[in-house]
Amino acid sequence: SIPVHGPGRGMKYLRASRTREAESFKEQGNAYYAKKDYNEAYNYYTKAIDTCPNNASYYGNRAATLMMLGRFREALGDAQQSVRLDDSFVRGHLREGKCHLSLGNAMAASRCFQRVLELDHKNTQAQQELKNASTVLEYEKIAEVDFEKRDFRKVVFCMDRALEFAPACHRFKILKAECLALLGRYPEAQSVASDILRMDSTNADALYVRGLCLYYEDCIEKAVQFFVQALRMAPDHEKACLACRNAKALKAKKEDGNKAFKEGNYKLAYELYTEALGIDPNNIKTNAKLYCNRGTVNSKLRKLEEAIDDCTNAVKLDDTYIKAYLRRAQCYMDTEQYEDAVRDYEKVYQTEKTKEHKQLLKNAQVELKKSKRKDYYKILGVDKNASEDEIKKAYRKRALMHHPDRHSGASAEVQKEEEKKFKEVGEAFTILSDPKKKARYDSGQDLEEDGLNMGDFDANNIFKAFFGGPGGFSFEGRWKCSPVSFGNVSTQIA
Numbered sequence: 001s002i003p004v005h006g007p008g009r010g011m012k013y014l015r016a017s018r019t020r021e022a023e024s025f026k027e028q029g030n031a032y033y034a035k036k037d038y039n040e041a042y043n044y045y046t047k048a049i050d051t052c053p054n055n056a057s058y059y060g061n062r063a064a065t066l067m068m069l070g071r072f073r074e075a076l077g078d079a080q081q082s083v084r085l086d087d088s089f090v091r092g093h094l095r096e097g098k099c100h101l102s103l104g105n106a107m108a109a110s111r112c113f114q115r116v117l118e119l120d121h122k123n124t125q126a127q128q129e130l131k132n133a134s135t136v137l138e139y140e141k142i143a144e145v146d147f148e149k150r151d152f153r154k155v156v157f158c159m160d161r162a163l164e165f166a167p168a169c170h171r172f173k174i175l176k177a178e179c180l181a182l183l184g185r186y187p188e189a190q191s192v193a194s195d196i197l198r199m200d201s202t203n204a205d206a207l208y209v210r211g212l213c214l215y216y217e218d219c220i221e222k223a224v225q226f227f228v229q230a231l232r233m234a235p236d237h238e239k240a241c242l243a244c245r246n247a248k249a250l251k252a253k254k255e256d257g258n259k260a261f262k263e264g265n266y267k268l269a270y271e272l273y274t275e276a277l278g279i280d281p282n283n284i285k286t287n288a289k290l291y292c293n294r295g296t297v298n299s300k301l302r303k304l305e306e307a308i309d310d311c312t313n314a315v316k317l318d319d320t321y322i323k324a325y326l327r328r329a330q331c332y333m334d335t336e337q338y339e340d341a342v343r344d345y346e347k348v349y350q351t352e353k354t355k356e357h358k359q360l361l362k363n364a365q366v367e368l369k370k371s372k373r374k375d376y377y378k379i380l381g382v383d384k385n386a387s388e389d390e391i392k393k394a395y396r397k398r399a400l401m402h403h404p405d406r407h408s409g410a411s412a413e414v415q416k417e418e419e420k421k422f423k424e425v426g427e428a429f430t431i432l433s434d435p436k437k438k439a440r441y442d443s444g445q446d447l448e449e450d451g452l453n454m455g456d457f458d459a460n461n462i463f464k465a466f467f468g469g470p471g472g473f474s475f476e477g478r479w480k481c482s483p484v485s486f487g488n489v490s491t492q493i494a
Contacts, residue, residue: 022052029061038068056086063095072102072168090119097129104162104169106136132165143175152179170196174205178212184284186213204234212243218285220251246280253279254290261297270297288318295327299334307331322348329364338368366444376428376441379421384442388433392466395429399463426459429466 029044045062052058059082066075076099082092097112110133116126143158159176166172173192180189193209200206211226227244230237257272273294277287295310311328314321329344345361377384380394400406402422407415431437 018051022048022055022058025051026058026061029065033061033065033068036068038065041065042069054085056082056089056092059085060089060092060095063092063099067095067098067102070168072099075099076103088119090116090123093119094123094125094129097126097133101129101133101136102166102168104136104166104171106133106140106166109133110137136162136165147175147179150182152182155179156183170200170203170205174203174209177206177209181209181212181216182282184216186217189213202233204230204237204240207233208237208240208243211240211247215243215247216283216285218283218289220247220286223247224251246283250276250279250283250286254286254293257290257293261293266297266300270294270301273297284317288314288321288324291317292321292324292327295324295331299327299331304331304335308335320351322351326360329360333364333367336367336371338364338371342368370444374424374427376431379424379428380432382432386432391429391432395425395433395466398425399429399466403463422463423459426462430462 025044025048029041029048032038032041032044042062042065045058045065048055048058049062059078063075063078063082066072066078076096079092079096079099083089083096086092093112093116097109097116100106100112101109110130113126113130113133116123117130120126139158139162143155143162146152146154146158156176156179159172159179162172163169163176173196177189177192180186180192189209190213193206193213196203196206197210207226207230211223211230213223214220214226215223224244224247227240227247230240231244234240253272253276257269257276260266260269260272273290277290277294281287291310291314295307295314298304298307298310308328308331311324311331314324315328318324325344325348329341329348332338332341332344341364342361345357345364349357349361377386380386380391380398382390382394386394399422402418402425404415404419404422407418410418431441
């Protein structure tokens, strides 16, 4: 009960009682704060404020507790209230500055620290925090310039340094996450954006970054959903608007190109894939697929070098893109660039050790081995599927064309070259006219390992055996006066 000594004395007693109660709450709050039980400290400081709402130190203490809990926005409100109640409250100004800095507002933080120095020009904490605020402002400026230069690694570096002083700044985190996405570091970017969305599910910037990661990972439909959600939260979000438009355009062009390809309209498919590639050069994964698709179209149009170029562009964008390596390897095989084909198939097999990939690599290695030896089909000028009669006719033509007797009047250099070709024609006929040897040659086996030493080969014996007759064939005896025709070959000796 309150003693009755008049209204003035009663009110004074009541105020004193409340002050004592508030101080008791504050002391209990201090005890919990010292034990690092910040939740209980917060509760008791709140009780102190509720009991005595005009005490600056109570708000200052609760601000300090909220800062320890990482609730800087709430802490900022308490710190600002503390200095409104007492503009000379140094700790209040320091805490307000720290909250501003933690939230990324370095300019406002600087003003608070300068006010502290006006009140206490020797305050070393304010001096240091003022330097920290200047450092954050400098990193912001550098990051802004580097973002325009598209030096995203530098921006990430600057934001990491700035976040050391401003750990609660969503703006810095979003810029870092956006740059991580642009660098293709999608899991890291997703993680940063998700952390922000856990605290603020309506953050349009974080929704945009989530969508951007999905967009760059070629999950375009899901990406559009996030962009639309971001635009609901912030209808004037320019980046989300542009990304949403690009995503929809890319999806439509790619699907139209796929449809044209399935229908066999390769020219239209080529045009649509080309248009899609012009929509967004930053979308590396989707563009890699578009290049590979266009490479497939070019291979269908038998534009094999263009197909190789497209597949090369695809693997430059995504060096893990197996389909592009396989497509390019097949084009290399078709253009007889076997070393390049082997290299691509080796890359594929190292990544995915399947039976199919192993066989493709083996086939390419066989063709490479075959390409490094003499091409007997080419020497005779026949197709690889040539019949026995076609091989004989080809030998007759080439043997007569390069026989040394026919070039007896030529220079020593020409005679040597023709003699070499005559011998190669004989070798080719020896192999390709024998079904067993031909089969071993076609399969890529080493003929010398099979007992056929071509170094001991005598082309004249093959020539004589082929043309037959006593003494073999004689240019001099047969062609002194009249032309002799073999197949499509006619030779006249003057």
